[in-house]
Amino acid sequence: MLEDVTVVEAGSRVSTMYGGRLLTDAGATVIRLEPRDGRRPSEEEPGYAAYLRYLNDGKRVVRLDAEEPYSGPQVRAAVGGAVPDPAQGPVVILCDDDVPGFRTLIAALRREFPRLVAVTVSDYGLDGPFAGNPATEFTLQAEAGITVLHPRGGRAPLATNIELGELTAGVSAALGTVTALLSVEVTEPGAAPTIDVDVSRFEALIALLQFPWLFTRLTPHTAYPIPQNTVPGVERAKDGWVCVVAITDPQWKAFKKLAGVPELDDPRFDLYGDRLHLGAEITPLVRRFTERHTVAELTELGVLHRVPVVPLTNPETVADLPPYAERNTFARHPEAGFRHPVPPFRITHSTAGAAVATDAGATPEQPLKGLRVVEFGTFQAGPMATAYLAGLGAEVIKVEAVNRPDVLRFTGNPLTVNRVWERSAAYLGANLDKRDVTLDLADPRGLDLAKRLIATADVVLENFTPRVLDDRGLDFAGMRELNPGLIVVRMPAWGLTGSWRDRPGFTFTAEAAAGLTEMAGYADGEPVLTGTVTDPFAAQLASFVMIAAIRRRRRTGQTVCFELALGDVAAQLSARPVVEASATGERRTRSGNRSGDAAPQGMYPCADDDWIAISVTTDQQWTALCGVLGRVEWAADQELATHEGRRSRHGQLDYHLARACATQAADRLATTLRAAGVPAAAMAIGTEFTEHPQLVHRDRSFMVQHPIAGSVRHLAPPMRFSHAPRLPEQRHAPLFGQDNHALLAELGCTAEEIQELTDTGLVGDSPYGIPYA
Numbered sequence: 001m002l003e004d005v006t007v008v009e010a011g012s013r014v015s016t017m018y019g020g021r022l023l024t025d026a027g028a029t030v031i032r033l034e035p036r037d038g039r040r041p042s043e044e045e046p047g048y049a050a051y052l053r054y055l056n057d058g059k060r061v062v063r064l065d066a067e068e069p070y071s072g073p074q075v076r077a078a079v080g081g082a083v084p085d086p087a088q089g090p091v092v093i094l095c096d097d098d099v100p101g102f103r104t105l106i107a108a109l110r111r112e113f114p115r116l117v118a119v120t121v122s123d124y125g126l127d128g129p130f131a132g133n134p135a136t137e138f139t140l141q142a143e144a145g146i147t148v149l150h151p152r153g154g155r156a157p158l159a160t161n162i163e164l165g166e167l168t169a170g171v172s173a174a175l176g177t178v179t180a181l182l183s184v185e186v187t188e189p190g191a192a193p194t195i196d197v198d199v200s201r202f203e204a205l206i207a208l209l210q211f212p213w214l215f216t217r218l219t220p221h222t223a224y225p226i227p228q229n230t231v232p233g234v235e236r237a238k239d240g241w242v243c244v245v246a247i248t249d250p251q252w253k254a255f256k257k258l259a260g261v262p263e264l265d266d267p268r269f270d271l272y273g274d275r276l277h278l279g280a281e282i283t284p285l286v287r288r289f290t291e292r293h294t295v296a297e298l299t300e301l302g303v304l305h306r307v308p309v310v311p312l313t314n315p316e317t318v319a320d321l322p323p324y325a326e327r328n329t330f331a332r333h334p335e336a337g338f339r340h341p342v343p344p345f346r347i348t349h350s351t352a353g354a355a356v357a358t359d360a361g362a363t364p365e366q367p368l369k370g371l372r373v374v375e376f377g378t379f380q381a382g383p384m385a386t387a388y389l390a391g392l393g394a395e396v397i398k399v400e401a402v403n404r405p406d407v408l409r410f411t412g413n414p415l416t417v418n419r420v421w422e423r424s425a426a427y428l429g430a431n432l433d434k435r436d437v438t439l440d441l442a443d444p445r446g447l448d449l450a451k452r453l454i455a456t457a458d459v460v461l462e463n464f465t466p467r468v469l470d471d472r473g474l475d476f477a478g479m480r481e482l483n484p485g486l487i488v489v490r491m492p493a494w495g496l497t498g499s500w501r502d503r504p505g506f507t508f509t510a511e512a513a514a515g516l517t518e519m520a521g522y523a524d525g526e527p528v529l530t531g532t533v534t535d536p537f538a539a540q541l542a543s544f545v546m547i548a549a550i551r552r553r554r555r556t557g558q559t560v561c562f563e564l565a566l567g568d569v570a571a572q573l574s575a576r577p578v579v580e581a582s583a584t585g586e587r588r589t590r591s592g593n594r595s596g597d598a599a600p601q602g603m604y605p606c607a608d609d610d611w612i613a614i615s616v617t618t619d620q621q622w623t624a625l626c627g628v629l630g631r632v633e634w635a636a637d638q639e640l641a642t643h644e645g646r647r648s649r650h651g652q653l654d655y656h657l658a659r660a661c662a663t664q665a666a667d668r669l670a671t672t673l674r675a676a677g678v679p680a681a682a683m684a685i686g687t688e689f690t691e692h693p694q695l696v697h698r699d700r701s702f703m704v705q706h707p708i709a710g711s712v713r714h715l716a717p718p719m720r721f722s723h724a725p726r727l728p729e730q731r732h733a734p735l736f737g738q739d740n741h742a743l744l745a746e747l748g749c750t751a752e753e754i755q756e757l758t759d760t761g762l763v764g765d766s767p768y769g770i771p772y773a
Contacts, residue, residue, distance in 0.1 A: 001548040001560065002028040004089030005181065009033065009059065010105060011096030014163055015121045015201060017055040018170030019094055022541075023177060024058040025343040026548050028092075032056060033105075036063040045596075047580030047588075054333070054340045054579050090115065090184065092177050097122035110194060117180040118196045119173050125200040125720065128697035134621075134679040135202075138593070138601055140165045142613035144205035145212060145686030147603065149531040150520060151227040151279075156603040156658075157611055157683055158593050160520035160530045162573055168204040168537055169718070173197070175544040176719035179392065182367040182551055183723060186358055195364075196722040203700065203718035207540070208533040210380075211429035212686035218425055218709055221412050224687060225276040228531040230508050231283065234312065234517060235290040241312040241527060242290065242298045243512035247272050248407055251307055258305045259289035271414060308504050310513045312527060315577040315588045318515040323567050326498035330571070330578070339582035341571040345545045346563045348496070349476050353485055353557035365724040366393025371550065374399060374457040375434070378406045380507070380532060381566060382463030382491050383430040384539035388717065389459075389546065390433035391727060397457075397743065398431065398734060399450065401440040405736065405767035406431075419772045421736055422708040428733045432704065432714065436734035437743045440762050441472055450474070452747045455482045458553075459546060463491035463566075467502050476561045487549045488561040489542055495565040505566055507534040514570030519577055521590040538569040599646040600653040603683065610666035611683040614657065614673065622646065624676040628669075629660045689715060699726045706732040737765040 005028040009020040017032075024030045044052060091113040095102050097120055110116045123140065124130040141147050141159040150158055176197035184195055215224035232244040232255065246255040252272070256264045263285050269275050275282060290298060295311045302309025313321055319330040319339055330339050359370020371394040375386045383398070383406065390396040400406055405421060412424030421427075439453070440446035451474075454460055460479060462469055469475065479488055490496060493505020511517055511534050521528045542564050549560050571578075577588035593602045601615045616622050619641060626635035634656075639645035646653060661669060666682035673680035690701040690713040700716045709732075716727050740763050744754050757763040766772055 001545075001552045002026045002178070004555070005029070005092060006031065006089060007092045007094055007177070008109060009094045010099050010102070011094075011121070013096045013098070013121065014055065014166035015169035015173065015199075016094055016096050017052070018167055019119070019121070019173030019177070020059060021055050021057075022171065022174040022544065023092075023094075025345075026174075026545070030059040032059045032061045034061055034063050036065050047584045047586070050333075050336060050338045050583035051576050051579045053336060054338070054575065057333075090117065090181055092117045092119060092181070094119045094121075094173055094177065096120070097126060114194065115184055116194060117177060117184060118194070119177050119180070119199065120196070121169050121173050121199045121201065123200070124202050124694055125698055126198050128694045130202070130694040133674045134677055135681070136598060136615040136617060136679045137163050137165050138595065138598065138615040139613045139679045139681040140202055140205055142603065142611070142683045143681035144202055145209050145684050145689070146205055146530065146533070147613065147683055148226055148685050149228040150528045151229045153525065155522065155525075156593070156605070158520070158522065158603065159613075160516070161577075161591060161595075162516055162519050162530075163576065164208060164530070164533060164573070165201040165205045167573060168208060168540070169199055169201040171537065171540045171544065172199045172204045172207075172718045175388075175540055175547070176721070178544060178547040178551060179367075179719070180721060182392075182547060183364040183721070185551070185554075186362045186367045187364050194722075198720040198722075200698075200718050200720075202694070206686065206689060206715065207718050208531070208536045209686050210532050211425045213688070213690045213715065214425035214429050214712065216687040217690075217713060218412065218423060218428075220417055221423065221425060222273040223277070224685065225273070226685060227528075228276070229279060229529050231275040231279040232286040233279075233508065233529055234512065234527055235283075236287055236526075237290050237295045237298055238293055240295045242295055243310050243312060243509050243517065243529070244286070244290070244298075244302070245308040245506045245508050247506065254305045255307045258301060258307060259286065261285050261288050272411060303503060306504070308506060308509045310505075310509045312512045312517050313515045314518040315515050315574065315581040318513070318571070318574065318578060321513055323494040323498050323500040323513070323565075324571065327495050329568050336583070338579050340579050341568070341575050344541055344564060344568045344572050347560050348563055349480065349488075349561035351480070351484065351559050353553075353559060355555060355557045356485070356553050358554055362393065365728055368550070369393035371395065371458045372397070372456060373459040373461065374453055376460070376462035376464060376469065378463065379408055380426070380430050380535035381538040381542070382461055383408075384536055385489075385491075385542035385546065386461055387430060387432050387434065388539070388543040391717075391730065393728075394459075396434040397453065397739070398434045398436045399453070400436065400438050400736065400767075401442075401446070402438050402737075402761055402764045403440065403768060409736070409767065415770075419708050419766075421767050421770075422706075428706065428709060428712060429714065431733035433731045434734045435739040435743065436737060437739050438737040438763050441468070443762055445757065446762055447472055449744065449747055449749070451482055453743070454479055454486070456747075457483060457486060459487045459489065459550065461489040461491070461542065461546070465502055465504055466490070466492050466496050480561070485553070485559055487546065487553060487559050489546055489564065490561070491538065491542060491564050491566065493566045495567065496563050507532045507566070510534045510566040510570040513567055515574040515578065516570055519574070519588070519590050522592040523590060527590060534566060534570045534573070537573065538564065538566055541569055541572075594650065599643055599650055600657060602654050602657065604654075604658045604661040606661050606666035606669065606682075607663055608665045612661055612666045612670055613681045613683060615679045616646070617679065619643065621678045625673065625678050628672055628676050628678065631656075631660065702727055702730065704730050704732050707735065735765070736767060737763065740765070
């Protein structure tokens with residue numbers, strides 16, 4: 001899709017390399033710059049060397065000499081012959097902010113390629129009060145509200161061993177790249193054609209949360225659940241672990257019937273939100289059932305009762321799970337032999353056509369103006385993907401049914417609250433700037449109207465179980481018959497083929513099945529889920545591929561249909577432990593807060609009942625930590641002066657650090673440590689992120705007025721664009737069926753026909769016909 005694009009990549013961080021990997025997978029030519037005297041991947045620890053090889057496969061590596069390896073003349077000389085003439089296609093630079101002279105590198109390339117798109121990834125963004133603060137993946141997870149999500153059983157909070165910040169920032173960089181290319185290409189000649197994209201790992205992690213800043217601003221609303229472990233969730237079986245999901249009311253009723261535990265039939269447990277807060281009471285009852293059965297038995301019982309149940313895999317077994325093994329989600333490296341995931345998106349259909357002109361109303365700020373997107377979506381992954389396109393000016397039409405609304409509408413309050421379906425934080429956060437129409441696909445009249453709507457669309461996205469649309473003739477072929485120029489995105493849980501294709505799946509089951517859950521938790525404790533992170537990650541990937549496909553259609557007329565299975569997305573997140581385990585034969589599993597790269601590293605209690613994350617990665621940082629805490633005896637201990645020495649006494653250091661931190665306030669101590677060059681952060685929940693000084697400085701917070709929920713403050717995506725540092729004005733998430741009359745009239749319905757559809761309950765402004773004031 002990006003065959004005309006050349007990307008110059010520089011940097012040693014995973015986020016930059018993963019962003020480059022995604023651009024390579026989408027067809028771009030990626031030229032990776034490395035200093036000739038730098039460490040080679042083969043010199044790294046064998047497992048990590050294999051992971052670097054996976055990240056950089058398909059790229060052309062150019063090695064540079066000189067003490068300042070990215071100086072302008074040398075870059076121009078080395079890259080000049082590899083990058084095509086500007087007339088042949090756009091050029092992008094993707095780099096870390098810790099690359100020596102990265103601004104010089106960008107300037108050198110921009111002199112050669114005046115319309116260059118420059119994408120820079122950093123921990124907090126390139127400006128603001130937190131820019132340049134020392135940080136690690138561990139401290140960023142604590143500060144961004146990820147660490148607090150995990151159940152911990154009375155022990156210190158813990159991060160996940162998955163590099164969520166690096167990987168999500170990588171997707172954000174790839175998404176920012178294709179967005180900027182669209183914007184450059186609708187810019188008038190000579191009118192500021194260059195665009196810089198500033199990606200923040202901190203903001204990328206925040207984008208994985210389920211909008212905690214909305215939970216505290218909406219009244220009434222249930223509290224933001226901490227920990228965020230679905231109930232039922234990770235449960236012990238006779239021979240291992242399973243993940244059970246019963247979010248919807250039918251699923252919960254089916255699970256209670258399946259479990260046969262009378263105490264579960266308690267009205268206090270009826271609402272999903274209440275179950276989250278009553279997990280300590282419910283989990284022993286659930287396990288009274290699950291511990292009587294094997295993993296295989298529970299998985300099959302789930303299928304029979306339509307309750308999502310999946311085994312927890314680990315990096316050694318994940319590739320053998322049927323939805324992965326049957327669909328070749330993992331492959332063997334042809335030379336090194338290690339196992340790795342294939343690209344998360346699969347192009348299944350591609351057709352030629354005439355180039356499609358950009359709408360005359362498109363601007364660099366809103367390059368998708370005039371584009372129509374039809375969304376058959378629910379929960380987060382699909383709706384969040386189309387919401388990003390809406391923010392770029394696309395007209396997004398959300399299709400619901402009176403008897404099949406988006407389930408997220410009912411996750412915020414009890415049904416006794418007036419118009420409860422318009423007040424859910426999770427729904428409001430995932431559906432900004434859309435229109436909404438109610439069409440029942442189970443009724444011939446509703447299906448006919450849906451087909452008419454598809455015929456008017458440029459893009460269709462759906463994330464239902466495949467049979468929902470396939471059984472109604474709306475598979476790839478059926479939609480293409482209605483609209484040959486259509487781009488189609490399908491986001492099933494387990495793929496469009498294989499024995500699991502029609503099994504329901506959710507962010508939690510995808511995480512468990514892909515081996516992610518195995519990587520979070522204490523070494524001697526239970527595996528734990530990490531909130532709902534897979535859905536937002538999948539949404540960014542879907543937005544990336546949709547925009548790449550839209551750009552391709554504008555440029556060549558070629559259109560694509562692609563599959564982006566949630567399970568395959570989760571496999572991207574577990575890639576590193578899978579690659580490392582297969583390359584070394586050594587098991588990778590959860591290890592609490594310990595890391596091979598940092599010692600000491602942990603979460604320590606503070607005087608204000610808060611927690612601080614500290615991560616020491618160098619001997620200099622250790623010396624600084626000793627100085628801040630006034631521990632001269634630690635600084636004098638020669639064994640502790642080395643990383644290996646500190647690792648060998650990690651338990652002892654944890655004990656003493658907990659005592660030292662307990663007398664100080666977390667925020668103040670974190671500020672002092674950062675000023676001394678030590679990565680540290682106070683643990684956050686996220687409810688106050690709209691007032692976070694770094695996000696406020698970077699204009700990430702904006703207000704939207706909602707007719708039912710009132711003034712609602714949201715956060716922008718983790719990419720800031722130089723040509724549009726503030727988002728264009730956003731409309732509120734749509735009310736249920738708010739555009740029925742306008743859209744049905746556009747599709748050819750008369751006023752009398754619309755009234756008849758309303759009278760028969762096929763069209764309405766409340767789910768299930770619930771009355772409201």
